[in-house]
Amino acid sequence: MIYILFLICKMLINSLYNVGLSQINGISIDIIKQINSAQFKTIALSGPLGAGKTTLASALIRNYLGDFSLNVSSPTFSILKSYGAIGQKFVNHFDLYRIKDYNDFVESGLVDAMASADLNIIEWPEIAMDKFIDIAGPYVGINISYTNNDTGRNINCVIME
Numbered sequence: 001m002i003y004i005l006f007l008i009c010k011m012l013i014n015s016l017y018n019v020g021l022s023q024i025n026g027i028s029i030d031i032i033k034q035i036n037s038a039q040f041k042t043i044a045l046s047g048p049l050g051a052g053k054t055t056l057a058s059a060l061i062r063n064y065l066g067d068f069s070l071n072v073s074s075p076t077f078s079i080l081k082s083y084g085a086i087g088q089k090f091v092n093h094f095d096l097y098r099i100k101d102y103n104d105f106v107e108s109g110l111v112d113a114m115a116s117a118d119l120n121i122i123e124w125p126e127i128a129m130d131k132f133i134d135i136a137g138p139y140v141g142i143n144i145s146y147t148n149n150d151t152g153r154n155i156n157c158v159i160m161e
Contacts, residue, residue, distance in 0.1 A: 027056070031157070041119060044122045045143075048146070054095075075094065090119075095124060
């Protein structure tokens, strides 16, 4: 199942290799469909400042919960924002930009928070990448980068297991 998702995700993303931020919602719909069918619990978003990680995270959360009017903002200062309700679909949105290292991640109680959600979306996952499989199990890694002319984004998706 993981390999099939990898192929679908790779095909999906590569066919939308150069996208504008206005196309992110459409991409998120397709990613959520694939995540649901393969039962992944974690999406790790990486890329430079301003590349669109929060924009993609917001679209993923809205589409996952089916609440298109939901106000989703970056958890940069709070590190974690949760959406939905336990017993229904429940999403944790992490922004690890201010976390110093893996120990800080664990001591902050974020590993426990991950276990409580149906879906975890993590921006700036790099601080825990070497331990991420142990924490999250297989997950989808999405890297967003600027195109050469900065008007679009390159989006690459990989399955980490």
